[in-house]
Amino acid sequence: MADLPNKARVVIIGGGVIGCSVAYHLTKKGWNDVVLLERKQLTSGTTWHAAGLIAQLRATANMTKLAKYSQELYGELEAETGVATGFKRNGSITVALTEERKEEIYRQAAMARAFGVEVHEISNERVAELYPHLNVEDVKGAVHLPLDGQGDPANIALALAKGARQRGGIVKERTKVTNIVRQGRKVTGVDWASDDGSESGHIECDMIVNCAGMWGHEVGRMSNTNVPLHACEHFYIVTESIDGLTQLPVLRVPDECAYYKEDAGKILLGAFEPNAKPWAMKGIPDTFEFDQLPEDFDHFEPILEAACERMPMLAEAGIHTFFNGPESFTPDDAYHLGLAPEMDNVWVAAGFNSIGIQSAGGAGHALAEWMDSGEKPFDLGDVDISRMQPFQGNKQYLFERSKETLGLLYADHFPFRQKATARGVRRTPFHHHLKENGGVFGEIAGWERANWFAREGQTPEYEYSWKRQNFFDNVAEEHNAIRTNVGMYDMSSFGKIRVEGPDACAFMNYIGGGQYDVPVGKIVYTQFLNSRAGIEADVTVTRMSETAYLVVTPAATRLADETWMRRNQGNFDVVITDVTAGEGVLAVMGPNARKLLQMVSPNDFSNEVNPFGTAQEIELGMGLARVHRVTYVGELGWEIYVSSDMAGHAFEVLHEAGQDLGLKLCGMHMMDTCRIEKGFRHFGHDITAEDHVLEAGLGFAVKTDKPDFIGRDAVLRKKEEGLKNRLLQFKLTDAEPLLYHNEPVIRDGEIVGYLCSGSYGHHLGAAVGLGYVPCEGETAAEVLASTYEIDVMGTRVKAEASLKPMYDPKSERVKV
């Protein structure tokens, strides 16, 4: 094809709305050799049949920010490109039919407000005014977003494609990528063939972007990258024209799994039902183009029945279209964006979980910024493709999980809600011990982790709520055991990465902000920084020998942290190896932790031999282990690393000896309540790529007296310029309300930020949280002199603020 070049800076694979958005935004950044290849016609996979709702109230902070950008962009797109996008800001209403749902939407509304989204809690009378056809009798609460809207999905994509073409981008239809050519960790080009097979060729390129939607998994495999997503059947109906129907806002009734869109006097009614139907386990037919799947009225009927009660005029309306089309869903219901960890020039924007149109503007913008600058423009943790684990590409796993994820879009998003499907893939060596003792499990990165322990006679299951949940008192007891006696919990899910070789010390000193030229056995708490001194990883590094270090990462970021090291390895002579599965880890924490260890080991755990921040090899029972004296709960304690074969023995020995001391088995929820009380930061919440290490209050971990490490200049600059934000700890003055994170922080009456972490401080006796507040030009005393409130579902609750942890501010307890 004469119109395709032999070379391009980037080849975008897939011409749905996200591919078009990436092309649009890259060309806007001045990239003029952008090629987008679409196997059939633009939008012919999923985009064409999307409902086209443009909503800003999303489940997470990032997704809300990006959706807000989409809404703003689509408002201008028609004027810019001349393509009628059908976008109108007719607003949206979400109604709650239960008190629990009301709390959810009010909390979401409060979060959205912290990001500048206009949102109002409205009465039933106002709902009836805005949506006169609705039965509101049982409505418990509602929110209205006047700037939300709807548009024509295909035309939004075509407008984005036109914008890209106007700036020199090439958008080529009927051209399939048949092969992706690679060398080491890089793609060097793509082979293509025309749809009719008459032509083929090769484009050499610097990078590719996988925007292949429901084909994303397959395109991922072609490029040696893991893109976990699976297509599910998504159902909606469109009625015949209904007399007297005037323009209506978009309506969501999540408790009935339904959304409603009025368009040209017809109603589109769509469903996110709890038991979805995954599609195309054996692959998507090659001929797929603007195709529909067979209707399944029995499957849709319960939704339609409830809808006819909710909006009685529907019962009278004829059904014009019964639609069933495939859309892709990811294991955690968040989309995939960013640089695939397995390769250094394969980008991904796929798996939009039925919110592609409303997300594409913001996601394309963010990805283009990232590709252009080489660094994440802001925190994108909850959508970053590197959060996915290798096993999550397993087709059987994806099939099982996607039955649930479609429905999760409208399910109650209770705090701590765990996925119910596709569980049990990764178990720690202590799994059955914990289960036998009442452990109630949650899942992270596929790991089954005991989150709390049920008492004897108590059903070991979650009962979800936005109020105090059924495990609140259990966690309070576990928290209390850690603060006053001794508790034990399983941390085997830690990522464990060995860095070994002649340059190990030099490499660590380049990659991390700490000082790693330390004696063997020393543990360094540290961050990996980006060039802006934003935090890419939060890890502990133990010197194992002259030439070896063990980098311990949070479970969810093992792959991302390992990838960061590999990408920055340069010419350092080191070998980086994931050794996560080799060792189980038990944390023994609390004032009696030393006493317990002395009962099971002949080794010396005194401050002289094993001070805070050091590790030692020990005998444990009849086996061996290595103990690291560190803490994430703010007490005296050790993490015990034990090879998987001896892990069961170690548990039994510790558990049995602990009975005399009143040892309590504890879970991950306790760890979170304790660490927030102690002001310890959590990566992904309080510290991210966007947060400067000094503003995060972690300057103590950064050693600028060493010559060269990533982020050093930005640390020095910030020291000169002064801080723009500070991370404060908050405690509500009322013991009743609960914090879950994302609640707006109000300073002297104005919203200035939001909580990045929130939980209950069982020792401090009220909910506690962490959050950044702007402080440019202010002293710490001035920042603290203000009055603070936290917006808890629309109610402002007074809060105390502190720069130092409110619990044990001098950290005396950890060093006893």
Ligand SMILES: NCCCC(=O)O
């Ligand atoms: N594709 C349907 C989107 C549903 C929603 O925005 O709530």
